[in-house]
Amino acid sequence: MSILVTGGTGALGFHILATVTRNGEKLYSFSDEQPQPWQKVADVTYCTGDLLNFKDVLAVMKEVQPRAIFHLASQSSVGLSYKKPYETLSTNLLGTQTLLEAARQVVPEAKILLLSSSEVYGRTMGTLLTTLRKESDLPNPLTPYATSKACMELLGNQFTNAYGMHIVTIRPFYFTGPHHSRRFLIPAIASQLVKIQKYGAEPIIYSGSLDVSRDVLDVRDVARGLIQVLQAGNPGDVYNICSGKSYTFRELTEMLVDISGADVEFRFDPSKERTLDIPLLIGDPEKIMELGWKPMITIEDCLVDLYNEMIVRLKMEKDLKMG
CATH class of the missing domain: 3.40.50.720 (NAD(P)-binding Rossmann-like Domain)
Known part of the structure; x- marks a missing residue:
């Protein structure tokens, strides 16, 4: 089996x-x-x-x-x-x-x-x-x-x-966290920050609205x-x-910027905006907690680990391209 x-x-x-x-x-x-x-x-x-x-x-x-x-x-x-x-x-x-x-x-x-x-x-x-x-x-x-x-x-x-x-x-x-696809907002921003800090990319972050709140x-x-x-x-x-608590994507992004140490400018990209987005979505975790589960990793540690894994990921990608 x-x-x-x-x-x-x-x-x-x-x-x-x-x-x-x-x-x-x-x-x-x-x-x-x-x-x-x-x-x-x-x-x-x-x-x-x-x-x-x-x-x-x-x-x-x-x-x-x-x-x-x-x-x-x-x-x-x-x-x-x-x-x-x-x-x-x-x-x-x-x-x-x-x-x-x-x-x-x-x-x-x-x-x-x-x-x-x-x-x-x-x-x-x-x-x-x-x-x-x-x-x-x-x-x-x-x-x-x-x-x-x-x-x-x-x-x-x-x-x-x-x-x-x-x-x-x-x-x-x-x-979110280590190995999360860059098709999603937070790892996409982590990737941009690594490119700014490690590869000299333009210090500008493009995103849709960052004022949406989610249980993270x-x-x-x-x-x-x-x-x-x-x-x-x-x-x-x-x-x-879920956790029963929420963060705005702006809060998560600011944490990532602090982790990276980058000095960046934010610019709104209308192509990344979702017009039917739910402004706030929080869940009740009581039922799954009755099975003995609870979150163990802080959001701060999650973002540090995502940023550090993104450094490794982008280096691997660069090495693969170079043969």
């Missing part, structure tokens, strides 16, 4: 593969591309294929025979979902259908975790912005990405109810939480993973 992580080349997949207890089991990642050097975890078998191709997924399922599946693979950018709504819905919904059907045929007893998003909560009339969002709140998605994740949750319910499969769903709030966690705490929920969560249940 083994453990399978789809989307294992992402930051969350990296830290799950690096953290999960093996008990002599083999670890497998399934993604659409091989990992870069900074995405690799030792003693993990990296498989590639198309999540939308049932033959690809079925073949991996038969080879791996997982007892546990962390389904993280998705189109995970809210901004990109506006530009590619069909691709987002296809990957996040039909890709999950492909995975669950392959698991049903090959390993129906496997424990499966589906990665949803706090974005499914959206904005609800009559609800205060400062309200801690609970798992019992009805989804009210605003974006193509959030809609795809809300649909994915319903699909997970179908497989649980119809086939008795052990499926749990996690709704993570915003997270370190990606390593989120990885621990997913492992805990898969082990101890009730099948069919949904769990927030």
Whole structure:
């Protein structure tokens, strides 16, 4: 038996593969591309294929025979979902259908975790912005990405109810930290700061609005939480993973600037602005804390580790280009 992580080349997949207890089991990642050097975890078998191709997924399922599946693979950018709504819905919904059907045929007893998003909560009339969002709140998605994740949750319910499969769903709030993709705001800014400090780039940071507030966690705490929920969560249940506290992206960015020691100018880039963004989103962590999880890494330490890992990542990229 083994453990399978789809989307294992992402930051969350990296830290799950690096953290999960093996008990002599083999670890497998399934993604659409091989990992870069900074995405690799030792003693993990990296498989590639198309999540939308049932033959690809079925073949991996038969080879791996997982007892546990962390389904993280998705189109995970809210901004990109506006530009590619069909691709987002296809990957996040039909890709999950492909995975669950392959698991049903090959390993129906496997424990499966589906990665949803706090974005499914959206904005609800009559609800205060400062309200801690609970798992019992009805989804009210605003974006193509959030809609795809809300649909994915319903699909997970179908497989649980119809086939008795052990499926749990996690709704993570915003997270960042080492190995986080530069498609997202905070690691993108960390990358710009490293280029300014280490490679003489223009000392200007381009971004959209920094006055959006989010419940923020370190990606390593989120990885621990997913492992805990898969082990101890009730099948069919949904769990927030959050802290109950919020930071503005401006606060996070200012912390990063202090960490880097750079003297920079901020400029607004309208191309990075999201017109339907939720101004404040905070979660209630009570349910997952009842399983024994709590955040352990401070946001300050998270950003220091992200910045230092970004230095290593950019050096690796430079070395690869130089051959």
